[in-house]
Amino acid sequence: MKKILIANRGEIALRIIRACRDAGYVSIAIASEADTKALHALAADELHVLSGTSPLHTYLNQEAVLEIAKQSGADAVHPGYGFLSENEQFAASVEAAGLIWIGPSAKAIAMLGDKVAARSVAKKVGAPLLPSYDEAHLTLETAQSFAAQHGFPVIIKAQNGGGGRGMRIVRTPEDLEPQLAAATREAKIAFGRPECFIERYVEHARHVETQCLADAFGNVLVLSTRDCTLQRRQQKLVEEAPAPFLSEQQIAQLTASSVDILKAVDYRGAATCEFLITQDGAIFFLEVNTRVQVEHPVTEQVTDIDIIRQMFNIAEGKKLDIEVPQLRRHSIEFRINAEDPWADFAPIPGKIRALRLPGGPGVRIDFGYAQGDTIPPYYDSLIGKLIITGSDRADALQRARRALAEFAAVGIKTIVPLHRAILERAEFSATQESDFTVHTRWIDQELSGLCAEAKAFEQFTVLETDEQGSFGTTYQVQGAAQEELPTYTHGVHAPLSGMILDICVNEGDMIQVGEVVAIMESMKMEQAIIAEVAGVVAKINVEKGAFIEMGADIMGVD
Known part of the structure; x- marks a missing residue:
């Protein structure tokens, strides 16, 4: 490989561009008309603009992306996460065009990227599974029949995709029809495919996963576990590595199931196997993400392994030249979304008038936006990630409190005040397993209390420059006591x-x-x-x- 086209945008595109530079590859960026001045567009060695702004006409436009790859002389494509990263048709088209696909084969994506097919693979290798209906197209009638047999709550999931989109928890018979319609509609928007399936929903469970690498020679390596329990509406907000409070037996079961599933499909590249752990310690397989994950940096921080660089090596046909790593340190990632956590996480696109990012020991910044950038409304709300690493979990938590206190933004709202409030909760920052009582619905259930505990606002001074020179301006920064949007009576x-x-x-x-x-x-x-x-x-x-x-x-x- 010499020239790599990054079929993505935002912080993950910038992350891959930096890896290209480290490894000596030429990076080729694509950008919609809304992203021509974005950080990833400016950082790449080459930039090619896609006509339009909507995802469907730009980053999901397979023909346009492949045409750019041809025109630019690219010899490889890295899809990042989201968009076309788990689209087997796109992977096959890339390889049919004579390009290297930096990811698993189209066949492996079809077998694992589809959640129903992945369950079939997991069943064959003996991985533990929750009851589900996935034998045929999910209709209202089949969903009602499944719920009648297994009881509520149930969860409806998009068959092709991830990131919490196309997922709806249903607790009553009356909610089944509208929630199925909503999940189908959201799956179509996010992934271009509306198919869904239904599964028994487990209350008060933890979400844990394994970060895996596999080469073309049948070697599968589990780098570390991660805990991704803190979510809002099934979308992850906080992730950490290694997953805390797991027994050696649980780690062994997670590792064995992950290796068996990936070997069963001759997997190559980076993969994440996701599981639920119930309150009594039982483990159930959920799905495989056939791509790099948003949360991959926490594993990099505790293993000293560059996952993107390893993906490059695997795509070039090299054997994994690393062994199961000795985990060092503890790392926690905080997703920084442009959302108002106190208004049902409503997305807040707009211009970042000022931005102050933290620094110091243990702080890694993976951001896709900078001060002065405008966050467009066409894409997801993730603007960046704060990855905080310490010698152990307690050290990482303390550094996280310091780092999040240093963060400030003007012109947009973010979920940082929520993160600050979470860090003050004993059930998250617990030092004993019995006290670590967060679960996948914990944020949703505790949101009103977290809101009350968050600081109302902060202030900081930003130096701006105009034609007359520099001047200082003090702003009130987002928090729970923001000025509300105007209300209307008619x-x-x-x-x-x-x-x-x-x-x-x-x-x-x-x-x-x-x-x-x-x-x-x-x-x-x-x-x-x-x-x-x-x-x-x-x-x-x-x-x-x-x-x-x-x-x-x-x-x-x-």
Whole structure:
């Protein structure tokens, strides 16, 4: 390989570009029209612009990406995570074009990237599985039949994808139909494929995973475990390596299941095998992510292994030349999303007027945006990651408190205040296994309390420059006590920028306060639009599929 095209954007594209530079490869970036000044676009050796702004027309446009690869003289493609990274058709097309695909074969992606097919592989090798319905296309009738047999709660999952998108927990029979529709719709938007399956949902479980590497010679290596329990709406927010409070027996079971599953499909490249651990210590296989993970840096920090560089070596046909690493240190990653945690995690795209990032011992910054950048509304809300490493977990937690206290942003809201509040909770920062009581729904359940505990706001001074020179300005930075968006007494307005997925009412309908009148999608997240007043829908001002700005009139109410 000499020239690598990175079929992605944001912080992961920049991460791969840096690995290319370290390894001596020429990096080729692609960028939508909204991303031409983004960090990854500016950092690459070459930049090629995709027409349009929506993911479907840009980063998910297989023909356009392959044409750029051809024009640029690339001889390899690294897909990063998300977008086309787990699309077996794209992987096959890359290889058919005579390019090296830096990832598993199309066959392996088809067998493991599809959650239903992955369960079949896991079953064959004896990995433990939760009850599910995955024999045929999931319909409302088959979902109802499964729930009647196994009881509630159940979880509906997108068959092709990850990142928490296309997942809905259902606790009552009445919620099954709307949640199935929502999961199907979100899966179609995020992954281009609407297929879903249903599974028994386990309450108060931990989410743990293994970071694996496999070469073309049948060698499979498990680098470390990770804990990814802290999630909101099934999307990870905090990850750490190694996973704390696991017994040697549990680690051995996680490792053996991971190796067996990957060997069964002749896997090559980086992979993550995900599992649930119940309160009584039982382990159940969930899925395989056939790509590099958002949270891969924490494993790099505790093993001193560059996972992206290893992916390069494997793609070039080299044998794994590393052994099972001796884990050093403890590392915790905090995802920094442009969201308001106190407003149901509503995405907040916009311009970063000022940004102060932490530093010092144990701090790694993987960011896709810088001060002055505008976060577009077309993509997901992740703007960067803070990876904090210490000699042990207690040291990492203490450094994390210091680092998060140093972070400040102006012009956008982030979930940093939530992270600060989490670090003060004994059930997360516990030193004994019996006290470590977080679970995958813990943030959702504790959010109101975490909000009350978060600091209202901070202040810091930013030096700006205009034509007259420099001057100092003091800003109030995001937190729980932000100025609220204006309210309206005779209409329904957009709480954020995004695309209208559905209009749920018609002109002339009587609506009540709290009724869902429309559904929006912003930064790859669905948002229900709720009526704040009762009355008759006088006029609908937007159409399904339209892109609207925050505050736009969706409909008028008399």
